[in-house]
Amino acid sequence: MDYNATTPVLPEVLDSMLPFLRKQFGNPSSDHAYGRPARAAVERARGQVAELLGCAEDEVVFTSGGTEANNLVICGVMELSKARRHIVTSTVEHPATARPCAWLESKGASVTRVAVDQHGCINENEVRTALRCNTALVTIMLA
Ligand SMILES: Cc1ncc(COP(=O)(O)O)c(C=O)c1O
Incomplete structure (x- = not known):
């Protein structure tokens, strides 16, 4: 922030x-x-x-930092969501987000990585288009 x-x-x-x-x-x-x-x-x-x-x-859940928070949310949501196995994220995430997404992908989840424009911005409509009925989480950094 x-x-x-x-x-x-x-x-x-x-x-x-x-x-x-x-x-x-x-x-x-x-x-x-x-x-x-x-x-x-x-x-x-x-x-x-x-x-x-x-x-x-x-x-409100306090953690020791960003990596712990991202792992807790990304892996925690997928643990709770047995039926919905799809995540939407961006192509430019910090490893603290990209790696747990890739790890879940290696375990069978689907991950859609929405590209950013030349300013590093996400197009909201591309995120909407990426949503599926089995999407459990959208995780995109705000920076
Ligand atoms: C966007 C973003 N996410 C996650 C992290 C990881 O945070 P931490 O170093 O607190 O684990 C950083 C740290 O640089 C970051 O910039």
Whole structure:
């Protein structure tokens, strides 16, 4: 949403994080005196992100980075979707997206890779045309 992967931390983000890096460093998954305030902070952040994105809190999943997030979604959706075995993606995806798609393809899924124009932009109609009744996921980077 800003510099893609190479992003300086905004001063206000750093200020918000410092208490958790210095003092409240508990594991938010642990139900002990260190963990509980950390969990409360993670849940507060989840609510703020959900409000920003206009979605439900339980739709916000924090990961350690882009590769983990892409693998979780691409492989997770295909794991849940036994009947629909088709993915639409683009020809210019980062390996964090291209590789799980290729891996699923090697396991029998179909992958349609929509080309981009000279500006790197996708034509919406080409994506629509690529959709099939067994399409489980459309995954295209926004950058
Ligand atoms: C578009 C895009 N997707 C995924 C990634 C991978 O993210 P990470 O390095 O956080 O795993 C990057 C990183 O450069 C990226 O630019």
